[in-house]
Amino acid sequence: MTDIIIGILCTLGALTILIAAVGILRMPDFYLRLSVTVKAATLGGGLLLSAAAVYFTDEVSVTTKALAIIFFLILTGPVAAHLIGRTAYVIGTEQWKGTIRDDLTGMYHKDSTEPGSGENAEENGGHEVPPAS
Amino acid sequence: MAKQFLMNLLLAFIWVALTGALYYSNFLFGFGVGFFLMWVMNRGGTDDRYFTRVPKVIGFFLYFVYEMVKANIQVAYDVITPKYFMKPGIVKYPMNAKTDFEINMLSTVISLTPGTLIIDVSEDRKVLYIHVMYLRDKEQFIRQIKDGFERRLLEVIR
Numbered sequence: 001m002t003d004i005i006i007g008i009l010c011t012l013g014a015l016t017i018l019i020a021a022v023g024i025l026r027m028p029d030f031y032l033r034l035s036v037t038v039k040a041a042t043l044g045g046g047l048l049l050s051a052a053a054v055y056f057t058d059e060v061s062v063t064t065k066a067l068a069i070i071f072f073l074i075l076t077g078p079v080a081a082h083l084i085g086r087t088a089y090v091i092g093t094e095q096w097k098g099t100i101r102d103d104l105t106g107m108y109h110k111d112s113t114e115p116g117s118g119e120n121a122e123e124n125g126g127h128e129v130p131p132a133s
Numbered sequence: 134m135a136k137q138f139l140m141n142l143l144l145a146f147i148w149v150a151l152t153g154a155l156y157y158s159n160f161l162f163g164f165g166v167g168f169f170l171m172w173v174m175n176r177g178g179t180d181d182r183y184f185t186r187v188p189k190v191i192g193f194f195l196y197f198v199y200e201m202v203k204a205n206i207q208v209a210y211d212v213i214t215p216k217y218f219m220k221p222g223i224v225k226y227p228m229n230a231k232t233d234f235e236i237n238m239l240s241t242v243i244s245l246t247p248g249t250l251i252i253d254v255s256e257d258r259k260v261l262y263i264h265v266m267y268l269r270d271k272e273q274f275i276r277q278i279k280d281g282f283e284r285r286l287l288e289v290i291r
Contacts, residue, residue, distance in 0.1 A: 016205065016209075019208075019209045019212050019213065022212050022213065023208070023212040026212055027212075028217070029221075031221065031250065031252075031264050032219065032221060032266060034250060035247065035248060035249075035250045035264065035266055036208060036212065036247070038244075038250075039201075039204075039205070039208075039244075039245060039246070039247040040205065040208075040247065042245065043201065043205060060155070063157070074241075074245065075241070077244075077245070078240065078241045078244030078245055078251070079241075081244055081250060081251075082240065082244060082250075082251045082252075085250055085251070085252050085264065086252055086253050089252050089253070095221070096221060098217070098219070098220065098221065099221050099222055099223075100220050100221070100222045100268060101222030101223065101224065101268060101271065102222060102223045103222075103223050103224055103225035103262065104223045104225075104252060104253065104262045114253075114255070114256035115253050115255050115256065115262065116255055116256060116257070
C-alpha cells in the first residue's frame with residue numbers, strides 16, 4: 001500500500017517537472033514561460049518531497065524536514081515569480097503577439113516603478129506616461 | 134480564538150501522552166477528539182468563531198488543491214499538444230483585501246495556481262495586475278476569483 005502511494009507521488013512529481021521543462025522550450029514569450037515554470041516546479045518539488053516523507057515515516061526527523069521544505073517552497077516561490085515578472089514588465093520585455101489585453105499599459109507613473117490603480121484618473125488626466133524602457 | 138486553538142493543541146498533546154504513541158496520525162486524531170470535546174462543551178457559548186473557522190480552513194485547503202490540480206492539467210495539456218490554446222493578457226483586478234497580510238495571502242494563492250501570475254500591486258493597494266494565460270472574458274475571470282479564492286480566503290482570515 002505504501003509502495004503504491006510512493007510510486008504515484010513520485011511519478012506525478014516527475015511528470016510535472018518534465019512538463020515544466022518542455023514548457024520552457026515551447027512557450028512563446030517570457031511571461032508564459034515564467035507562468036508555467038514556477039507553479040509546476042513548486043507542485044513537482046512538493047510531490048517528490050511528500051513521497052520522501054511517506055517513505056521515511058519511521059524517522060520523524062526526515063518527515064518534519066520534508067514538510068518544512070514544502071512550506072518554505074510554497075512561501076517563497078510566488079514572491080520570486082512576482083519580482084521576476086514585475087522586473088520583466090518594467091524593463092519592457094515584449095509580449096507574445098497573441099496577447100489580447102494589457103490593462104497595465106500606461107499605469108506606471110513617470111520615473112517610478114509603482115503603478116497607479118487608475119481609480120482616480122482625473123489627477124493625471126487618464127493615461128500616464130509609460131516608463132522609459 | 135488563539136486561546137481555544139492553544140487549548141485544542143494541549144488536548145491533542147495530552148491524548149498523545151496518554152496513548153503513548155507519537156505518530157502524526159495519532160496526533161491528528163487527538164486534535165480531532167479535542168476539537169469535538171471543546172465543541173460539545175461550548176454549546177450555547179458566546180464565542181463560537183473558532184468552531185466555524187476550523188472547518189473553513191480545511192475546506193479552503195481542499196478547494197485550493199482542487200483548483201491547482203485542475204489548472205495544472207489544463208496547462209499541461211497545452212504544453213504537450215502542438216497547437217496553442219492560450220489567450221494571455223494582463224487584467225486589472227480590484228480586490229476586497231485591505232491589510233498587508235490579506236493582500237500577501239491572496240497574491241500567494243493566486244500566484245500558485247497555474248496560469249495566473251501577479252505582475253504588480255498598485256501603490257494605493259486597491260488593484261492587483263494579474264497575468265492570465267486563459268483569458269476568455271475579463272468580467273467572468275474577475276467574478277471567478279472573487280467568488281472563489283478571495284471570498285473563501287477572507288472568510289478564513291477575518
